[in-house]
Each structure stands twice: as structure tokens, then as C-alpha cells.
Amino acid sequence: MEIFSALLLGLDQAVMPVNLLWCFVGVLLGTLVGVLPGLGPAATMAILLPFTMGLQPVTALIMLAGIYYGAQYGGSTTAILLNLPGETSSVVTAIDGYKMARKGRAGVALATAAIGSFFAGTVATLLLALFAPSLAEVGLKFGPAENFSLMVLGLLASVVLARGSLPKALAMVFVGILIGLVGQDVQTAEPRFTLGLDEMTGGINFVVVAMGLFGIGEVVKDLEHAESRSAISAPFLSMFPSREDWRRMVPSILRGTGIGTVLGLLPGGGALLAAFAAYAIEKRVAKPKEGFGNGAIEGVAAPESANNAGAQTSFVPLLTLGLPANAVMALMFGALIMQGIAPGPTLISDHPKVFWGVIVSMWVGNLMLLVLNLPLIGIWTKLLTLPFRYLYPAILIFCAIGTLSLNNSVFDLWLLAAFSIAGYIFVKLDCDAAPLVMGLLLGPMMEENFRRAMFLSRGKVSIFVDRPISAGLLIVAVLVLILVIMPRFRATREEAFQE
Amino acid sequence: MKRVGPLLLSLLLAAPVASTALAQEFPSRPVSIVVPFPPGGSVDSVARVLAAELAETTGKVFVVDNRAGGGNGVVGANEVVKSTPDGYTLLFNASIHVVTPLLNKKVPFDVINDFTSIAGVAAGPLIISTPPSTKANTLKEFFAAVKADPDSFNFATSGYGSAGHLAIESLKAQAGIDTDVVSYKGAGPALSDLMGGQVQLMADPMMSSLPHVKSGRLKALAVTSATRSPLAPNVPTVAESGMPALEMLSWYAVWGPKNLDPKAAAYLSDAIAKVVKSDKFKDKLTVFGFEPMYKNSTELQAFVVDESKRYADIIKAGNLKVE
Numbered sequence: 001m002e003i004f005s006a007l008l009l010g011l012d013q014a015v016m017p018v019n020l021l022w023c024f025v026g027v028l029l030g031t032l033v034g035v036l037p038g039l040g041p042a043a044t045m046a047i048l049l050p051f052t053m054g055l056q057p058v059t060a061l062i063m064l065a066g067i068y069y070g071a072q073y074g075g076s077t078t079a080i081l082l083n084l085p086g087e088t089s090s091v092v093t094a095i096d097g098y099k100m101a102r103k104g105r106a107g108v109a110l111a112t113a114a115i116g117s118f119f120a121g122t123v124a125t126l127l128l129a130l131f132a133p134s135l136a137e138v139g140l141k142f143g144p145a146e147n148f149s150l151m152v153l154g155l156l157a158s159v160v161l162a163r164g165s166l167p168k169a170l171a172m173v174f175v176g177i178l179i180g181l182v183g184q185d186v187q188t189a190e191p192r193f194t195l196g197l198d199e200m201t202g203g204i205n206f207v208v209v210a211m212g213l214f215g216i217g218e219v220v221k222d223l224e225h226a227e228s229r230s231a232i233s234a235p236f237l238s239m240f241p242s243r244e245d246w247r248r249m250v251p252s253i254l255r256g257t258g259i260g261t262v263l264g265l266l267p268g269g270g271a272l273l274a275a276f277a278a279y280a281i282e283k284r285v286a287k288p289k290e291g292f293g294n295g296a297i298e299g300v301a302a303p304e305s306a307n308n309a310g311a312q313t314s315f316v317p318l319l320t321l322g323l324p325a326n327a328v329m330a331l332m333f334g335a336l337i338m339q340g341i342a343p344g345p346t347l348i349s350d351h352p353k354v355f356w357g358v359i360v361s362m363w364v365g366n367l368m369l370l371v372l373n374l375p376l377i378g379i380w381t382k383l384l385t386l387p388f389r390y391l392y393p394a395i396l397i398f399c400a401i402g403t404l405s406l407n408n409s410v411f412d413l414w415l416l417a418a419f420s421i422a423g424y425i426f427v428k429l430d431c432d433a434a435p436l437v438m439g440l441l442l443g444p445m446m447e448e449n450f451r452r453a454m455f456l457s458r459g460k461v462s463i464f465v466d467r468p469i470s471a472g473l474l475i476v477a478v479l480v481l482i483l484v485i486m487p488r489f490r491a492t493r494e495e496a497f498q499e
Numbered sequence: 500m501k502r503v504g505p506l507l508l509s510l511l512l513a514a515p516v517a518s519t520a521l522a523q524e525f526p527s528r529p530v531s532i533v534v535p536f537p538p539g540g541s542v543d544s545v546a547r548v549l550a551a552e553l554a555e556t557t558g559k560v561f562v563v564d565n566r567a568g569g570g571n572g573v574v575g576a577n578e579v580v581k582s583t584p585d586g587y588t589l590l591f592n593a594s595i596h597v598v599t600p601l602l603n604k605k606v607p608f609d610v611i612n613d614f615t616s617i618a619g620v621a622a623g624p625l626i627i628s629t630p631p632s633t634k635a636n637t638l639k640e641f642f643a644a645v646k647a648d649p650d651s652f653n654f655a656t657s658g659y660g661s662a663g664h665l666a667i668e669s670l671k672a673q674a675g676i677d678t679d680v681v682s683y684k685g686a687g688p689a690l691s692d693l694m695g696g697q698v699q700l701m702a703d704p705m706m707s708s709l710p711h712v713k714s715g716r717l718k719a720l721a722v723t724s725a726t727r728s729p730l731a732p733n734v735p736t737v738a739e740s741g742m743p744a745l746e747m748l749s750w751y752a753v754w755g756p757k758n759l760d761p762k763a764a765a766y767l768s769d770a771i772a773k774v775v776k777s778d779k780f781k782d783k784l785t786v787f788g789f790e791p792m793y794k795n796s797t798e799l800q801a802f803v804v805d806e807s808k809r810y811a812d813i814i815k816a817g818n819l820k821v822e
Contacts (some may be wrong), residue, residue: 047618143697184571186682187603189659198574198607202567234565317691330687337544337706337787347710358803408566409574413679448684 001234006289011354014364026063027365030070032153041071057339068175072308076113089307092279111305114373120257120305121366124312144453149473151446157479169435176439181417199411210414212397213433217423249301256302260309274310275303525766531559533574538565546591552774571599580608584756586763598660615759616769619794624724624752625702628717639741642674655698657686663702666747666818705788723747
């Protein structure tokens with residue numbers, strides 16, 4: 001019953017008025033930056049980091065954590081309403097969510113996302129409290145070989161998930177990998193494909209590419225035929241899911257939560273991979289009558305639950321091992337250090353108030369988000385009636401500010417412009433940008449882990465099949481590949497993406 | 500076009516006024532401390548502690564400005580080189596500032612001649628550790644085991660050219676071993692593989708490694724300072740662990756562009772000296788596993804020259820790739 005006294009200690013911290021206030025500030029800010037395409041939680045947290053030094057450690061962490069999971073809620077809002085994923089983890093939500101909105105079911109889609117996120121957040125918080133220390137051990141079992149195999153699977157999944165033709169999706173993955181290779185080689189620090197520019201030695205920032213392709217590229221496309229977008233302003237009927245909706249979304253939410261919880265623990269995984277994987281699995285399991293890609297509620301419920309669960313469980317390696325799993329966690333790591341707390345295995349015993357306070361605040365924060373979001377859905381949907389001549393310049397400005405806030409680098413703005421043009425060209429060529437982004441994200445990590453694994457095994461390729469977890473992941477990857485090649489599956493897949 | 504004339508005129512009139520105001524007293528506007536890395540790392544953390552303390556003791560505004568373009572801190576440092584030497588743009592960086600130009604010949608500045616050394620601020624030893632499953636308890640035993648079975652041992656570093664990388668290269672050269680060091684992007688993933696037993700040896704700053712040593716997930720074999728660290732008094736020095744003595748600190752300092760305005764340099768040097776010598780600064784650094792290491796302008800300049808030579812020798816001995 002130790003866990004109860006620990007949770008009580010956490011609750012004691014979480015409901016202190018000052019902590020409640022900052023938790024609210026965090027989730028509100030998070031929702032806001034989630035709604036705004038381009039400005040992500042990492043940029044926001046980085047901007048606010050110096051400011052949190054004046055707060056108590058537990059308060060500062062509660063607020064920063066709130067920004068992260070708040071953004072997962074907010075990110076889905078623009079994905080559903082504008083087909084503009086506010087966060088990369090909401091990319092798949094846009095596929096079915098936007099279709100639902102165009103059918104006049106924007107309110108239901110947003111409610112589904114909020115309910116799914118709340119449920120997943122609650123479950124993930126409970127699991128975090130119960131299993132945090134032992135869960136982290138699973139992540140530790142992953143060496144370079146396992147990471148490589150995991151990424152192979154992730155990339156294959158992104159090809160299967162892509163809209164349009166398979167060869168195009170594969171081509172986009174490779175373009176993404178090539179862009180990802182720009183910058184210093186990890187093993188020898190040799191600059192590659194940098195055109196001799198110092199600004200390129202650190203590689204091309206993922207956020208800039210995503211903003212250019214998804215944010216601006218899409219805006220430009222929509223300006224071509226603005227009437228198609230105004231079609232979404234179909235009557236906003238109701239935000240309450242019908243009984244039929246509930247029946248369909250519950251199993252999806254459960255599956256999404258399970259997948260997200262596990263994938264959030266993995267290094268480099270987190271919310272993004274969780275959402276993609278959940279959508280892929282949903283497409284295998286669920287059989288919506290309208291088909292995926294046509295506004296299936298399952299396609300919103302599963303990835304939204306998964307990204308929120310993943311966002312929350314990605315705190316596990318940080319709080320129990322001091323290992324930041326992604327960029328946002330690296331910022332949390334920085335915040336802890338600035339507060340004079342060394343993140344690591346001793347954190348739970350040395351600073352129980354901080355650990356349990358943050359855990360319980362996540363649940364409190366999720367409750368706030370639910371309360372905050374359900375009424376706000378009305379306001380968010382009003383965004384649709386906003387004339388595009390106001391909305392689009394605003395998006396462009398926020399993308400530019402978001403880009404500049406990353407590194408204070410004007411060079412990044414030029415890159416943003418270049419990728420916006422590329423994004424428009426891809427749209428014209430009917431190439432889905434999602435596989436490119438996955439290639440860009442996973443490609444360099446895959447290369448890094450592949451070379452490291454080869455290095456450790458002294459050049460024996462068998463390391464990837466000798467290690468059981470790695471072999472298991474590769475077998476799944478091969479199965480996915482076989483599925484893709486099978487004509488029957490290809491037919492189903494093309495049907496699923498019919499617009 | 501009509502408006503340009505008056506605008507230019509007013510600028511011309513305003514310019515001398517502004518410059519006399521600047522001449523009166525040095526920090527008449529915020530001083531920006533450029534950190535050439537994203538927020539959150541150790542360079543950024545120490546810079547923020549320094550900026551906060553400077554602001555408190557002087558009552559002036561000191562802002563940390565993260566200029567992270569490029570992966571190795573070259574872009575941020577180059578911006579400082581190109582800035583006006585009026586004392587309002589400073590560079591805060593670590594030992595890597597000196598190492599990068601040794602590994603990359605294309606760096607557009609000269610570390611020794613293109614900067615004005617202002618002050619050394621902090622330093623800390625690295626902990627050399629291994630997974631608990633390794634049988635060796637000293638560096639001597641460890642390298643004896645490596646000699647006997649070189650293919651079963653791997654060395655890691657949190658970044659190519661980091662202080663930890665150089666420390667390992669230096670030990671390898673002493674032990675006569677030529678296995679390459681596996682590079683990671685940051686201490687997080689590298690420590691994860693070290694704890695998981697994927698790699699067997701790494702030298703890494705106290706901040707990231709000490710918690711794992713204390714919890715028993717890592718076994719510390721040595722610290723890279725000349726004497727034991729008060730933060731980890733049980734960990735022997737490299738000499739005590741059976742290898743020739745080695746001192747490899749990760750250190751932090753403040754620079755300005757070359758030909759820095761002497762008035763500004765004097766002000767900054769005094770202000771930084773006051774902070775670095777205070778007990779409060781010392782306490783705040785302890786958390787990071789660092790200690791204050793004050794060096795005045797001349798001392799820092801000499802230190803940079805010496806370290807640069809020493810690093811160059813290690814790089815040559817370890818046969819590291821130079822671009």
C-alpha cells in the first residue's frame with residue numbers, strides 16, 4: 001500500500017493552489033501552441049525555461065509537463081478542422097479527422113479526440129505511478145541493434161500508411177532519409193552534403209521541414225481552390241458522439257492507449273511513433289463502414305489516445321533513469337538540472353515530492369484539459385468561419401516566428417521558404433509528405449544505430465537476428481512488407497485511401 | 500522616397516547622442532551572452548547560472564542567447580567573432596571551443612587570435628565508468644582484460660571531440676589499444692548503452708554520470724582530475740587506478756570578439772571575478788558536478804594555448820580523422 005501513500009503525497013503537491021494555477025497555465029499554453037501550426041511544445045518550453053527558474057522545482061515541472069501534453073490535445077484540433085496538424089503527432093489524425101469535419105462532424109471528431117486523450121492520459125498516469133521503475137528496464141534492453149530494427153519497422157509502417165501510390169511513398173521515404181543525412185557524420189564528425197555552409201553542419205531542422213511541407217505548402221495549395229476548404233463549414237451539428245460513435249470508438253481508444261503506452265517508453269519513439277503505429281494497427285483490426293480515410297471515427301480515436309499515452313509514458317526514462325527520450329524530454333532534463341535536481345534513478349527516493357507531484361499533476365492536468373476542451377470546441381470550430389485572408393497570413397507568420405524561435409537563425413527561414421516550395425511541388429505531384437518526414441526523422445537514427453551495431457559486432461550483420469528483440473521486430477517488418485506486396489492488401493489499401 | 504531624407508537626418512543627429520551615452524557607462528543596455536548550443540545542455544545551464552548571478556550582483560541585464568545553428572558551436576562562435584567589440588556580445592563556451600578547430604580545418608576563425616579572453620568560469624572532472632557486469636575494478640585491470648580479448652570491449656563517447664572522447668583516446672594510447680571509439684549524439688543515449696552493457700567504457704561529466712554511479716547502475720573506475728573530487732571522494736584518480744596520471748577537465752569560459760573595448764573588458768572581468776569567487780556560485784555549480792575555476796584574461800589566454808597544444812597531441816596520437 002506504499003503506492004497509495006506515495007500517490008497521496010503527490011496529490012497533496014498537485015492540488016496546492018500555486019501548483020494548480022501553474023498546471024492550468026501550462027495546459028492552456030500547451031493547447032494554444034498545439035493549435036498553432038509550427039509553434040510546438042519544444043520551442044515554447046525552450047522560451048519559457050529561463051522563466052521557470054524562479055518557480056519551485058515541482059511547480060516548474062508541472063507547468064512544463066502541462067505544455068507538452070496540452071499540445072497533444074491542441075495539435076489534434078487544427079488537424080481535424082484545417083487538415084493542418086499542429087503537432088507532428090497529429091499527422092495521422094488529420095486523415096480521418098478532417099474528413100469527419102468536412103462531413104459536418106467536426107464537433108464529434110474533436111470530442112472523440114478529447115475523450116480518447118483523457119482516457120489514455122489517465123491510464124498512462126496510473127501505469128506510470130505503478131510501474132515507472134520496472135517499465136524503464138524494458139527500454140534499457142534496447143541496444144543499437146534493437147533500435148535499428150525498430151526504425152526499419154517504423155519506416156515500413158509509414159510507407160504503408162502513406163496516401164497515394166506505394167512507389168511514390170517509398171521515394172518520399174528515401175528523399176526524407178537523404179535530407180536527414182545532411183550534417184555532421186556521428187562517427188567521424190565529417191560534414192556531409194552541407195554545401196560548405198556552417199549553418200548546415202548541424203543538419204536540417206526537422207521542425208523547419210515539417211512546417212514548410214505541412215504548414216505553408218498546404219496553405220499555398222488551398223489558396224488554389226479555396227472553395228474546397230470552405231466546404232468544411234458544413235453545419236456544425238453536435239459535439240456529442242452518438243451511441244453508435246461510442247460503440248465504435250471505445251475499442252479503438254483502448255487499443256490506442258495500449259500501443260501508445262508501450263511505444264512512449266522507447267527512446268526516440270514517443271507520441272509520434274505511437275500515433276502512426278496505432279493508426280496502422282487500427283486499419284488492420286477495425287472495419288468502419290465508410291473505410292479509413294473517409295472520416296472513420298476509429299481513425300481519430302486510436303491515434304489521439306496513442307499520442308497522449310505516448311507523451312505521458314515518455315517521462316518514464318527521464319524520471320527513473322535520467323535519460324531524455326526525445327527533444328522535449330531533453331528540455332525537461334535541462335529544467336531539472338537548472339532547478340538543482342539531477343535526473344536519474346535516485347530522483348524518486350531523493351525528491352519524492354517532485355516525482356509524485358508531477359505524476360499526479362498529469363492526471364489533474366488531463367482533467368483540466370477535458371473540462372477546458374469540451375466547451376472550447378465551439379470556439380475552435382468558429383475558426384472555420386474565419387475568412388482565409390486573415391487565417392493564412394496568421395499561419396505564415398506563426399510558422400516564421402516558430403522557425404526563428406528555434407535557433408534564432410535567419411538561415412532557417414530560408415530553409416523554411418525552400419521547403420514550402422518543395423511542399424507545394426509534392427502536392428502537385430500527388431506525393432504524400434508524411435513518409436518524407438518519417439524518413440527524415442528515423443533515417444539518421446537508423447543509420448546511427450546501424451553503424452553502431454555493426455561496430456559493436458565487429459562487422460557481423462548477424463547481430464540483428466542473433467538478438468531476440470531485434471529479430472522479433474525484423475520479423476514483424478518482413479510480415480508488413482509481405483502484406484504490402486500481396487495484391488489483395490494493395491487493393492484494400494488503395495480502397496482505404498480513396499478520397 | 501520622400502520620407503527617407505528626414506529619417507536619415509534624424510539618424511545622423513541621433514547617432515552622436517547615442518554613442519556618447521554608450522561611452523558614459525558600460526552596460527547601458529542588456530549584455531547578450533551567446534551560447535552556441537540549444538537550451539538544456541551543460542554549457543547552457545552553466546551560462547544561465549552565471550548570467551543570473553551577474554544580473555543579481557551588478558543590477559544590470561545579462562541575457563543568454565542560444566545560437567545553435569550548426570552542430571559544433573561554430574556558427575554561434577562565428578557570430579561573436581563578427582560582432583562589434585563593444586562588450587555587449589560575449590561568447591560562453593566549453594573546452595569543445597578549442598577542440599573543434601583541431602578536428603575541422605574549415606572553422607572560419609582562429610581560437611587564439613580572433614577572440615579576447617575575458618575569464619575562466621568553471622571546470623569539472625569526468626568520471627570514467629563501466630557497467631557493473633565488468634569484472635575489472637581499476638583501469639589497470641580493465642585494460643589488461645581488453646588486451647586479452649580486444650573484440651569483447653567497446654568504448655563510447657557522448658560526442659566526437661568531447662573532453663570524454665579525448666580522455667579515452669589518451670588512455671587507449673597509454674594502454675596501447677587501437678579499437679575505435681563509438682560516437683553518440685549526447686550523453687543520454689550513450690549512458691543508456693553503457694548501463695545496458697552494449698559498450699564497456701566511457702568518460703563523461705559528473706552531472707550526467709554521477710547519479711548512475713551512486714545508484715549502482717554504473718561502476719566508476721576513476722575521475723580525470725589530478726586529485727580526488729570532493730563530489731565523489733570514493734572514486735580514485737586515474738593514477739590511483741593504475742594508469743599514468745591524466746588530467747582532463749571539462750571547462751567553461753567567457754570570450755569577447757578580438758580588440759574588445761578595454762573599458763568593457765575591465766568591467767566584465769571584475770563582475771565575473773566577483774561572481775565566480777562567491778560561495779553562492781560555488782554551491783550552485785556543485786549540482787552540475789563542477790567547481791568554480793577563475794582565470795583572469797591573461798591566465799585564460801595562456802590556458803587556451805596550452806590546452807590546444809595538449810589536445811592536438813592526443814588527436815595525433817589517437818589518429819583521429821581531421822577534415
